Amino acid sequence: MKKTTGTGDTSGTNATSGSGDIGRSLELLWGTGDRPSRGPKPGLTLDRIVATAVGIADAEGMDAVSMRRLSTELGTGTMSLYRYVPGKAELLDLMLDRVQGEPLDAVGTREPVDWRAAVESMARTHLGLLRRHPWLLKINQARTVLGPSAVRGLEVSLAGIKGMGLRDAELISVIIAVQSFVVGIARMEAESDEAAKETGLSHEDFWDGQRPYLERAMASGEFPLMAALSEDAFSTGFDHFEFGLRRLIDGFETLVAERAGE
Amino acid sequence: MKKTTGTGDTSGTNATSGSGDIGRSLELLWGTGDRPSRGPKPGLTLDRIVATAVGIADAEGMDAVSMRRLSTELGTGTMSLYRYVPGKAELLDLMLDRVQGEPLDAVGTREPVDWRAAVESMARTHLGLLRRHPWLLKINQARTVLGPSAVRGLEVSLAGIKGMGLRDAELISVIIAVQSFVVGIARMEAESDEAAKETGLSHEDFWDGQRPYLERAMASGEFPLMAALSEDAFSTGFDHFEFGLRRLIDGFETLVAERAGE
DNA sequence: CTCATCAGGGTACGCCGTACTCAATTATGT
DNA sequence: ACATAATTGAGTACGGCGTACCCTGATGAG
Numbered sequence: 001m002k003k004t005t006g007t008g009d010t011s012g013t014n015a016t017s018g019s020g021d022i023g024r025s026l027e028l029l030w031g032t033g034d035r036p037s038r039g040p041k042p043g044l045t046l047d048r049i050v051a052t053a054v055g056i057a058d059a060e061g062m063d064a065v066s067m068r069r070l071s072t073e074l075g076t077g078t079m080s081l082y083r084y085v086p087g088k089a090e091l092l093d094l095m096l097d098r099v100q101g102e103p104l105d106a107v108g109t110r111e112p113v114d115w116r117a118a119v120e121s122m123a124r125t126h127l128g129l130l131r132r133h134p135w136l137l138k139i140n141q142a143r144t145v146l147g148p149s150a151v152r153g154l155e156v157s158l159a160g161i162k163g164m165g166l167r168d169a170e171l172i173s174v175i176i177a178v179q180s181f182v183v184g185i186a187r188m189e190a191e192s193d194e195a196a197k198e199t200g201l202s203h204e205d206f207w208d209g210q211r212p213y214l215e216r217a218m219a220s221g222e223f224p225l226m227a228a229l230s231e232d233a234f235s236t237g238f239d240h241f242e243f244g245l246r247r248l249i250d251g252f253e254t255l256v257a258e259r260a261g262e
Numbered sequence: 263m264k265k266t267t268g269t270g271d272t273s274g275t276n277a278t279s280g281s282g283d284i285g286r287s288l289e290l291l292w293g294t295g296d297r298p299s300r301g302p303k304p305g306l307t308l309d310r311i312v313a314t315a316v317g318i319a320d321a322e323g324m325d326a327v328s329m330r331r332l333s334t335e336l337g338t339g340t341m342s343l344y345r346y347v348p349g350k351a352e353l354l355d356l357m358l359d360r361v362q363g364e365p366l367d368a369v370g371t372r373e374p375v376d377w378r379a380a381v382e383s384m385a386r387t388h389l390g391l392l393r394r395h396p397w398l399l400k401i402n403q404a405r406t407v408l409g410p411s412a413v414r415g416l417e418v419s420l421a422g423i424k425g426m427g428l429r430d431a432e433l434i435s436v437i438i439a440v441q442s443f444v445v446g447i448a449r450m451e452a453e454s455d456e457a458a459k460e461t462g463l464s465h466e467d468f469w470d471g472q473r474p475y476l477e478r479a480m481a482s483g484e485f486p487l488m489a490a491l492s493e494d495a496f497s498t499g500f501d502h503f504e505f506g507l508r509r510l511i512d513g514f515e516t517l518v519a520e521r522a523g524e
Numbered sequence: 525c526t527c528a529t530c531a532g533g534g535t536a537c538g539c540c541g542t543a544c545t546c547a548a549t550t551a552t553g554t
Numbered sequence: 555a556c557a558t559a560a561t562t563g564a565g566t567a568c569g570g571c572g573t574a575c576c577c578t579g580a581t582g583a584g
Contacts, residue, residue, distance in 0.1 A: 079565080146472045151485060191403055230430045248513055250512065254513070333533095339533035
């Protein structure tokens with residue numbers, strides 16, 4: 001995704017730092033944004049660019065976010081964007097950190113009542129975020145571990161589960177387990193929606209379309225257990241998120257009780 | 263991702279079926295592949311195309327899989343591929359189903375010993391698959407729920423956890439919970455690797471690069487809990503997959519015990 | 525043998541990210 | 555006040571992508 005040009009030399013023009021992209025990303029993320037003293041005032045702001053990009057992604061998905069499209073939306077030339085952002089990858093990093101800040105504004109770092117409630121809230125908040133911005137799933141999150149919003153989010157999460165009485169590495173692991181589960185669920189949902197939108201087929205039409213193939217397979221006798229499943233096993237009435245979350249919390253409970261008993 | 267041309271009319275040339283893509287995918291997935299009687303013999307096979315595409319993706323990632331690249335690898339013209347596959351999306355579906363079949367060949371549908379072992383095996387197998395083919399994470403899996411390999415995999419999974427004594431919808435939910443968790447973990451790993459490869463920075467260099475920003479944030483006093491974390495909280499020595507899997511199984515155990523007690 | 529049928533490949537179009545160039549603008553030093 | 559150095563923003567161009575369209579040949583049924 002990085003070397004699309006083929007001519008190489010992605011970080012040669014940037015005189016400020018020879019380190020590459022990630023340093024630039026961090027600088028933009030944490031940076032103060034002080035302008036140079038000489039020259040005309042910029043007609044845009046980083047904030048406006050990122051906000052607009054997020055708007056496009058929310059409305060039409062990540063694929064719609066291109067530098068040309070973004071510049072059109074902003075009423076500027078395409079290349080002007082590169083005055084503010086070194087490349088598209090860095091723009092994505094900024095988009096990521098921006099929306100990650102959303103839930104934090106509402107929550108604040110209030111005292112946690114109970115770690116179970118905290119875990120639940122963490123999962124629900126995260127899932128809500130991913131549902132609101134499904135394009136988040138298409139951005140490499142490993143890059144921006146250390147944006148301001150990510151750090152704040154981690155702090156809030158830690159505050160919630162501190163009371164579990166686990167070792168530090170285990171607390172991190174709890175967070176990772178919950179986030180992993182949530183991401184997995186969100187991914188399923190997002191992909192389902194995406195597929196529905198792309199093919200123009202609704203959920204029901206989709207399943208109806210599969211039915212003949214499925215039925216032939218079931219009739220073959222090769223899949224006895226699947227054939228024996230009741231009709232509503234795949235029904236949309238069952239909330240797989242709630243189910244999984246409950247199990248996960250129960251699992252944590254077991255560990256916490258175990259530790260307390262020793 | 264579908265309407266890249268802008269001229270519209272994505273499914274007009276195909277005389278065989280006006281239904282669109284998904285029907286065509288299923289046909290390729292389950293179909294018998296009978297050739298027409300007239301005309302020259304095809305120089306390629308669907309199998310060879312898909313296998314080559316998988317090879318490229320394994321070696322160089324999903325981005326390297328383009329129709330041009332694939333055709334070069336196969337020694338044919340680019341457009342020839344469209345004789346075998348209606349479009350790239352369908353090719354991805356086929357790639358997905360192909361690698362999903364891998365673990366099944368080894369396992370077989372032997373009698374399950376214990377549902378705990380089955381869940382563990384399910385998770386480990388899936389994680390292994392995703393580690394071997396990280397590009398799987400970039401393919402929309404919702405589309406191909408019903409490829410032959412997917413159906414077989416589901417059957418095997420069901421066989422393993424049947425003994426839990428849960429309702430059908432709950433069994434599905436168990437599978438979904440485990441797979442979601444595994445996908446989440448795999449995604450973290452893959453993104454980490456990808457970021458490392460793209461930036462050319464190793465894991466350590468990456469963290470060292472962040473350190474100044476992090477330390478400034480910690481020094482600000484805004485994040486007391488994070489600042490208080492021990493050094494090794496993020497150490498690579500802790501296996502987050504094992505931890506989460508253990509909790510998940512414990513959580514299932516709680517439910518199973520609950521049901522048995524009633 | 526004829527010819528309908530079908531495989532294969534070339535060309536072209538509209539997207540994409542972005543390197544490079546250059547005129548216009550502006551704050552500072554004199 | 556003015557000259558100057560710095561910076562902006564727009565234009566152009568390149569190499570990639572997926573794929574629509576069309577033409578060339580090979581094939582086997584009648």
